[in-house]
Amino acid sequence: MPELPDVEEFRKVLESCAKGRLIQRVDVRDAGVLHEVSVRRLRHALEGRRFGRPERHGKWLLAHTDDGLTVMLHFGMTGLLVCGRPGDEIEAHDRVLFTLEGDRQLRYRDQRKLRGLWLADDDSDVVRLLDGQGPDAMAVDREEFETALASHRGRVKTVLTDQSVVAGLGNLLADEILWRAGLSPTGRANALTEPERRRLYTHMRRTLRSAVTAGRVPPRDSWLTGHRDDPAPACPRCGTPLNRSRLASRTTVWCPHCQPDGS
Template sequence: MPELPDVEGFRKVLESCAKGRVVQRVDVRDAGVLHGVGVRRLREALEGRRFTKAERHGKWLLARTGGGPTLLLHFGMTGRLDCARPDDATEPHDRVLFTLRGGRQLRYRDQRKLQGLWLAGDDSDVVRILDGQGPDALAVDREEFEAALSSRRGRVKAVLTDQSVLAGLGNLLADEILWRAKLPPTTRASDLTAPERRRLYIHMRRTLHTANTAGRVPPRPSWLTGHRDDPDPACPRCGDALRRSRMSGRTTVWCPRCQREDGP
């Protein structure tokens, strides 16, 4: 599933492919990815306008048009954004194509269609569409982060992936951050000590900065992510066997030695 670093990568694709370019044509190949807007309205709103700025909020991407409507994109489980030439062969799951002046085409591709595209007429519409989203996980300050965790009794893994608490963290990032902070995923967020909350915040920011540079959660050998899908996964830090379980319906991977309940 695309998480904050993936969406940051898509933001860079949008900027490099479309920023400053006029939308000549919008081709909706599957209207099932449109939410609250029809094909005709989407075309009328965007054709002839220029993409001026790309912003990210958690797992959401906002394509601004300089005083005009804002296109909001969410990538669900399988979505992505690609830059191509208009005459390049399309893929079966290319749902919406934006042909741009200068011989470029921005493509929203999504196999499972669990999310899609929204159109906001103004900033109040943007706020309405993003209602319920917590602060962007890379933009939140330490005080706000610590206050959010200390007020919630759920398991820290579930709290980190709750988009109403922090926007942008998913399954891979939460496991990676908790492993780096040496905190068990089953600990109640409200039970974390002040030093543990600070440590978690520091490792969240470090992990996100590195992952953003890569444009994904990188499966490096030194990362938990690089071993979670191994047949017999071992902790890259201590060498002990990693443990898998289901938590809030998602596979959770952690090291019972490094992430002990009694701390490092």
């Protein structure tokens, strides 16, 4: 599933491929990925305009145009944003194609089509579509983060992946951050001590910086992520066999030694 680092990488793709370029044609190959906008309206609104500087909030990508419109993209479980040329072979899951001046083509590609594209008419429409999203995980300050944790009774893994609490963290990132912080995913968020909340914030920021640099949550040998899918997964820190369970319908992996219950 695309998480904050993946979407930040898509933002870079959009900026390098499309920023400042005229949108010559919009081809919607599957209208099932459009939300609150018709094919005709999307084409009429975008063709002849230019993409501006894109932004990201959590897992959302905001593709602004030069006249105040914004294409809002969410990648669900399997979405991608790729840059190519109009003559490139069309893939089976290419849903929307933006042909740009300079022989460029931006493609929204998604296998499962769980989310898709919205068109915001102005800033207030952007705010409406992002309503319910918490602060971006890369931008939230420590005080706001700690206050949010202290006010939620849910399990800390569930709270971290709740986009209304903090936007951008998904399953892999939450497991990685909790492992680095030495905190059990099953503990209650509001039961964390102040030092634990601060430790969690510090490791969230460090993990995000590394993952954004890599353009994904990297499966490195020194990371929990690099071992969660091993045949016999073991903690890269202490060698203890990893626990695996379902928490809030998500596969959760943790080290019972490094992340003991009640820690």
